Amino acid sequence: xxxxxxxxxxxxxxxxxxxxxxxxxxxxxxxxxxxxxxxxxxxxxxxxxxxxxxxxxxxxxxxxxxxxxxxxxxxxxxxxxxxxxxxxxxxxxxxxxxxxxxxxxxxxxxxxxxxxxxxxxxxxxxxxxxxxxxxxxxxxxxxxxxxxxxxxxxxxxxxxxxxxxxxxxxxxxxxxxxxxxxxxxxxxxxxxxxxxxxxxxxxxxxxxxxxxxxxxxxxxxxxxxxxxxxxxxxxxxxxxxxxxxxxxxxxxxxxxxxxxxxxxxxxxxxxxxxxxxxxxxxxxxxxxxxxxxxxxxxxxxxxxxxxxxxxxxxxxxxxxxxxxxxxxxxxxxxxxxxxxxxxxxxxxxxxxxxxxxxxxxxxxxxxxxxxxxxxxxxxxxxxxxxxxxxxxxxxxxxxxxxxxxxxxxxxxxxxxxxxxxxxxxxxxxxxxxxxxxxxxxxx
Amino acid sequence: xxxxxxxxxxxxxxxxxxxxxxxxxxxxxxxxxxxxxxxxxxxxxxxxxxxxxxxxxxxxxxxxxxxxxxxxxxxxxxxxxxxxxxxxxxxxxxxxxxxxxxxxxxxxxxxxxxxxxxxxxxxxxxxxxxxxxxxxxxxxxxxxxxxxxxxxxxxxxxxxxxxxxxxxxxxxxxxxxxxxxxxxxxxxxxxxxxxxxxxxxxxxxxxxxxxxxxxxxxxxxxxxxxxxxxxxxxxxxxxxxxxxxxxxxxxxxxxxxxxxxxxxxxxxxxxxxxxxxxxxxxxxxxxx
Numbered sequence: 087x088x089x090x091x092x093x094x095x096x097x098x099x100x101x102x103x104x105x106x107x108x109x110x111x112x113x114x115x116x117x118x119x120x121x122x123x124x125x126x127x128x129x130x131x132x133x134x135x136x137x138x139x140x141x142x143x144x145x146x147x148x149x150x151x152x153x154x155x156x157x158x159x160x161x162x163x164x165x166x167x168x169x170x171x172x173x174x175x176x177x178x179x180x181x182x183x184x185x186x187x188x189x190x191x192x193x194x195x196x197x198x199x200x201x202x203x204x205x206x207x208x209x210x211x212x213x214x215x216x217x218x219x220x221x222x223x224x225x226x227x228x229x230x231x232x233x234x235x236x237x238x239x240x241x242x243x244x245x246x247x248x249x250x251x252x253x254x255x256x257x258x259x260x261x262x263x264x265x266x267x268x269x270x271x272x273x274x275x276x277x278x279x280x281x282x283x284x285x286x287x288x289x290x291x292x293x294x295x296x297x298x299x300x301x302x303x304x305x306x307x308x309x310x311x312x313x314x315x316x317x318x319x320x321x322x323x324x325x326x327x328x329x330x331x332x333x334x335x336x337x338x339x340x341x342x343x344x345x346x347x348x349x350x351x352x353x354x355x356x357x358x359x360x361x362x363x364x365x366x367x368x369x370x371x372x373x374x375x376x377x378x379x380x381x382x383x384x385x386x387x388x389x390x391x392x393x394x395x396x397x398x399x400x401x402x403x404x405x406x407x408x409x410x411x412x413x414x415x416x417x418x419x420x421x422x423x424x425x426x427x428x429x430x431x432x433x434x435x436x437x438x439x440x441x442x443x444x445x446x447x448x449x450x451x452x453x454x455x456x457x458x459x460x461x462x463x464x465x466x467x468x469x470x471x472x473x474x475x476x477x478x479x480x481x482x483x484x485x486x487x488x489x490x491x492x493x494x495x496x497x498x499x500x501x502x503x504x505x506x507x508x509x510x511x512x513x514x515x516x517x518x519x520x521x522x523x524x525x526x527x528x529x
Numbered sequence: 530x531x532x533x534x535x536x537x538x539x540x541x542x543x544x545x546x547x548x549x550x551x552x553x554x555x556x557x558x559x560x561x562x563x564x565x566x567x568x569x570x571x572x573x574x575x576x577x578x579x580x581x582x583x584x585x586x587x588x589x590x591x592x593x594x595x596x597x598x599x600x601x602x603x604x605x606x607x608x609x610x611x612x613x614x615x616x617x618x619x620x621x622x623x624x625x626x627x628x629x630x631x632x633x634x635x636x637x638x639x640x641x642x643x644x645x646x647x648x649x650x651x652x653x654x655x656x657x658x659x660x661x662x663x664x665x666x667x668x669x670x671x672x673x674x675x676x677x678x679x680x681x682x683x684x685x686x687x688x689x690x691x692x693x694x695x696x697x698x699x700x701x702x703x704x705x706x707x708x709x710x711x712x713x714x715x716x717x718x719x720x721x722x723x724x725x726x727x728x729x730x731x732x733x734x735x736x737x738x739x740x741x742x743x744x745x746x747x748x749x750x751x752x753x754x755x756x757x758x759x760x761x762x763x764x765x766x767x768x769x770x771x772x773x774x775x776x777x778x779x780x781x782x783x784x785x786x787x788x789x790x791x792x793x794x795x796x797x798x799x800x801x802x803x804x805x806x807x808x809x810x811x812x813x814x815x816x817x
Contacts, residue, residue, distance in 0.1 A: 176647070176663030425647045425662055448650045511652035511661075518660055 088293055088318035091328040092337075094465035095320040096498045098255050098419065100294060104378050104385035105258045109266055111389045112402055114186055118161050118393030119171050120146065121181035124432040125222040126229045127153035132182055138165045142191040143369050146182050149217070155230045156220040160371035160391035163187035174415050176425040184393070195368045201269050202365035205276060212281040212364060219363035220370045220433075224355030225249055225260075225324060226416060228434040231356055235281050237345045244348035246279050246287040247333055248357055250302070251317065251324040253292060254417025257437040259374040260354050262387045264291070264298040267358050272305050274357030275312055277364050282350060287312045289354070290333050292319045321419060322496035326351045328465050340492050355436075375399060375431055379440030381407035390431050396438055397427035411446025414439040419497045449506035460499035460509055466492045470499035470509045477516030482523055485516045491524070493517060566619060567591050573615040574605055579683055581606040581706025600625055607704040628778070630705035630720040632686070632698050634713075636672040637733040637796060639693035643668055643747040659714040667746030670735040672696070672717055681712035700727040721777035728782055729798040730775060732757075737770040744792065751794040757786035 123129035130147035140146055140159040147157035163186040170178035191197065207215070217232035237243055248271075252260040264271060275287050289306075291299050293316050303314045315333050322328055327338045329351055336347040344351055352360075355373065362368040371392050378385040383404025390399060396413070400406055406413075406427075414421040415435055460470035468489060476485040490513060499509040570591035578586040582605050584593055594603055594616055604627050605612050617624035643666040649658055655677035663669035674694035679687045686702035687709060689695075700723070710718045717735055732751055736743040740752035753771030765779035766786060775786070775795070787797045 172663070172669075175661060177669055422661070508652040511657050515652075515654075515657045515660060 088316060089332050090318035090320045091323060091331040091465060093467050094463045094498060095322065095328075096463050096501055097319060098321060098501060100319070101255045101378075101380070102258050102261070102294070103256065103380070103382075104376050104387055105261055105295075107258070107262070107384075107386050109262050109374055109387045109389050110402075112391070112394065112399065114161060114189060114391065115394045115398050116186055117166070117395075118184050118186065118391065119181050119395070119428075119430045120157060120160065120184065120393035121171075121173060121179050121430065121432060122147040122157055123179055124157065124228060124392070124434060125155050126227065127151065127155075127233075129180065130154055130157045132168050132180070134165050134168070134182060136165055136167050139163070140165060140184060142189065143195050143371060144192050145369075149220075153230055153233055155222055155232075156218060156369070157182075158220055158369040158371045159184060160393050161186045162190040172426060172429070174422050174424040174429045181393075181430075196366040197368075201273070203273055205273075205280060205364075207364060209281045209283060212277055212360075215364050216281070216360060218369070219359070221356060221359045221363055222370070222433050223353055224359060224373060224433065224436070225353035226420065226434050226436050227326075228432075231352065231360070234350055234352070235278070237282075237350075238343075241345045242348065243282045243284050243345060243350050244286070245334065245350075246275065246282060246284050247329055247349055247351045248275055248287060248289040248354055249324055249326075249329055249351055250289050250291040250295070250298065250354040251329060252295070253319075253321045253324040254419055254421075254437075255321075256378045256439050257376050257417045258378070259376045259387055259436050261295050261298055262376075263358055263374050264295070264354055265301060268301050268305050270361045271354055271357045272302075272309055272312065273365060274359070274361035276309060277360050278352055278357060279311070284350075285311045288333050289314045290317050290323070290329050291315070292317050292323060294319045322465055322494065322498065325465065325494050325496060327494065340489055370433060373431070373433060373435070375435055376437035377403040377440075378437060379407070379410070379442070380445075381409060381442050382440055383407070390435075392432060393430045395427065396424065396429050396431065399431065399438055400427070400440070407440065407442075409443045410440045411443035412441045414441060419501065420495065448508070451507055452505035454505055454507060457504060459502045459504065463498040463502045465496060465498065466494060468493060470513060471507075473516060474507065474509045474512040477512035477519075480519075482516060482519045486520045486523065490516050490520050564595050566595050569619045570594050570616050573608075573612060573619060575607045575612065577607050577683065577704070577706070579607060579704065579706040579708060581704065581708070594620060597622075599623070606630060606706055629723040631700050631703045631723045631727070632705060632707075632709055632718050633721050633729065633731055633733075634672065634678070634696055634698060635717050635719060635731065635733050635735050636670075636695060636715075637749050637794070638666065638668055638671040638747045639695060642749045643671060655712075655714050668736055668738075668743070668750065670715060670717075670737060671747065672715065677712040677714070678709035678718060681708040683708065722780075724777075724782060727799045729796070730780055730782055730784055730787060731777075731796050731798075732766075732773045732775055732794055733796040734794045735772065737772050739771055743771070749793050752792055754791060756789040756791065757795060760785045760789045 128151045131150045132147045134146045141162045144159045145156050146159045149156045163184050166183045166185050168182050173179045213232050213235050221231045222228040250264050279287050299316050306312045317332050330349045338344050359370050375390045376387050377399045386403050412423045415424050473490050493513050497510050574587040576587050582590045584590040600622050609629050613624045645665050646667050653675045655673045655675045658673050672695050676689050678696050684702050686699045687696045690697050705720050734751040736750040743750035743752050751772050755768050757773050758766045758768050763779050763781050765776045767774050784797055787795045
C-alpha cells in the first residue's frame with residue numbers, strides 16, 4: 087500500500103497533456119515587465135531607473151527586509167520605465183520595464199551545461215548565496231527559501247523533504263525538470279542538506295510519474311541519505327503539511343510551521359535553482375512553465391525568462407484557441423484566472439492553463455444539503471460549509487475559533503461540493519479578514 | 530376535600546411571602562441605578578438602531594448623550610436637527626446644528642462608458658470580488674455592481690439600477706447612517722451635504738489613474754485635467770492623485786465646473802434645464 091496523507095483529499099482527472107514534451111527554451115521577448123513583488127513578504131526596492139543599461143543576472147531590485155528577496159534582470163537591455171502595471175488580479179503592481187537588446191550576461195555566471203558536483207562552500211555561505219540569488223519556493227507559494235533554511239531559535243531541522251509531487255492536474259513543469267535535470271537536482275539537494283545541517287532527505291513523488299521515480303531512485307544510490315518515496319496519487323499532496331504527513335506520518339500542529347516537526351520542504355524546482363545559484367553562480371531569473379489546455383495546439387513546457395508576457399508563451403504553444411473560456415495562471419485547482427494577457431511570468435508561475443468555454447463556467451449555486459462531502463475531503467480536517475457560512479455572515483471571531491487560518495486554500499471543498507457552492511471564495515475572504523484581525527491585535 | 534384546598538392556599542401563600550421577602554432584599558442588594566433620562570432620550574430617538582451615530586444602537590447612543598457634558602460631536606443622522614433638539618431639551622444641553630447629509634455613489638461607469646474587459650464568476654459580493662481582482666472593466670476604482678451597499682442599507686434607500694447595474698440612492702429615504710459607506714470596498718460612497726431640492730454637483734468618479742489610462746478605461750472618468758479647479762469661484766474643488774473632489778460644504782451649486790469638464794465626470798442632478806445652453810452632459814436621471 088502506497089503512502090499518502092491521512093485525512094481528506096480528492097483525485098481530479100490528471101490531464102497531464104504535456105508530460106512527454108521536452109523543456110524548450112522560449113525565444114527572448116522584445117520587452118519584459120519584472121514586478122518587484124514576486125514573493126511572499128516585503129516587495130523589493132528598485133535600484134535601477136529609466137535609461138539604465140542592465141545585463142542578464144544584474145540585481146534590479148534589492149531585498150528590503152529579511153523576508154524579501156532580490157530581483158534580477160532576466161534580460162539585457164535598457165530600462166524603459168519603473169512604473170505600475172496590472173498583475174493577474176488586474177490591480178497595478180510596481181515593476182521594471184526593460185526593452186530587450188541582445189543577450190549579454192553579467193560576468194561570473196557559468197553558462198555551460200557541465201555538471202558541477204564538487205561542493206566548495208559551507209552551510210552559512212550557501213544560505214547567503216541563496217538569499218542573494220533571490221531564490222523563492224518555486225512550487226507556487228514563493229516563500230523566500232533562505233528564511234526557511236534558518237530555523238527559529240530552539241528548533242532543529244531533522245529531515246529535508248523534496249516536493250516532486252506536482253499534484254495539480256495539467257501541470258508538468260516539475261515532472262519534466264526531474265527527468266531532464268535529475269543530476270542537478272541531486273546536487274541541489276546536497277546543498278540544501280548542507281545548509282540546513284541535516285543528513286537525511288526524502289524526495290516525494292506521486293505514483294503517476296513512474297519514470298521520474300525510477301530515474302531519481304537510480305541517482306539516489308550515489309548520494310548518502312537521499313531516498314525517493316513514491317506516493318499514492320491524491321490531491322493536495324503537494325501541500326507542505328500534507329507531504330510531511332504522507333512521508334513522515336507526523337502532523338504539523340495547527341498554526342505551526344513544518345519545522346515544529348523537524349521538517350523543511352522544498353520544491354524540486356527550488357533544488358534546481360539552488361544548484362544553479364551556487365554551482366553556476368546564476369541567480370533566479372528563469373523558470374520552467376507548463377503551457378497547457380485541451381484546446382491548445384501544442385501543450386508544452388518552456389524555460390521562460392521572468393517578466394515575459396503570458397501572450398508570448400501562449401503564442402509559442404499555438405495561440406489562444408477559439409473556445410477558450412478562462413486562462414489560469416497555475417493549476418486548475420489553486421491557480422487564478424488572469425484578467426489580461428499582458429500579465430508577466432513571475433517566479434511563482436508554474437503553468438498557464440487555457441480552459442475551454444464549456445468547462446470554465448461555474449455551475450449554478452444551490453443550497454447546502456448537508457452532505458458533508460466538503461468536511462470529508464478537507465485535508466486540514468476543517469468544516470468548510472461552516473467556515474463559508476461564517477464568512478458569509480461575517481462572524482469572524484467564531485471563524486478564527488473554527489481554525490479558518492489553517493485552511494491551505496486547496497479548493498478540494500469547492501471541487502467536491504454537489505451544490506457548487508463557492509466555499510473557498512468565502513473562506514479565503516474570511517481568512518483575509520481574520521488575518522487582519524490577528525495582525526491588528528498583535529500591534 | 531375542603532381542608533386540602535385550605536392547606537394548598539396556605540402553603541402557596543407562605544412560599545409566596547417568603548419569595549417576596551427574598552426577592553425584595555436581592556433587588557435591593559443588586560440594584561442598578563440608571564439615570565431615568567436615558568429612557569427619555571431613548572424614547573426621543575428614532576429607534577432605527579442603524580449605528581449611524583457611531584454607537585452600537587439607539588440605547589448606547591442615549592447613554593452616551595446622558596454621560597456627555599456637551600452634545601458637540603454626538604449626532605443622530607437619522608433624526609436630524611429636530612431629534613437632537615429634543616434630546617438637548619431633555620438633558621438641558623445646547624444642540625449643535627448639523628447640516629443634513631445624504632449618501633452619493635461616485636461612479637458613473639455604466640456599460641456604455643466603461644467597456645467590459647473580463648468577466649467574473651466567483652462569489653457575487655463586492656467584498657470578495659474586490660479582494661481577488663480589480664473588476665470587470667479596465668477601471669480598478671469603479672463600481673463592481675454586486676450590491677454590498679444595497680444589502681447594507683436598512684432603509685431601502687438604495688436601488689440597483691436594472692440596466693446599468695450601478696446602485697442609486699433615493700435621497701428622500703437616505704438617512705446618512707453611513708452603512709453603505711463602510712460596505713463599499715471601493716470607497717465610492719460619500720456622505721455629502723444635503724442641498725435644497727436635493728440638488729447636487731459631484732465628481733462622479735474615483736479613478737486615480739493618469740488621464741490617458743483613466744480615459745481608456747472609462748469615457749466619463751475624471752482625467753485630472755484641473756479645469757474645474759481653476760473655474761471654481763469658491764475654492765470648493767481640490768485635486769489629488771489625478772482626481773478632482775468637490776467639497777460639498779463649500780460648493781454653492783453654481784455649476785461652472787460642470788460646464789468645463791471635458792469628460793462629463795462632474796454631474797449635476799435635480800436642476801431645472803439651463804436657459805442659455807441646454808445641458809448635454811447630464812448622464813444619470815434623478816431617481817425621484
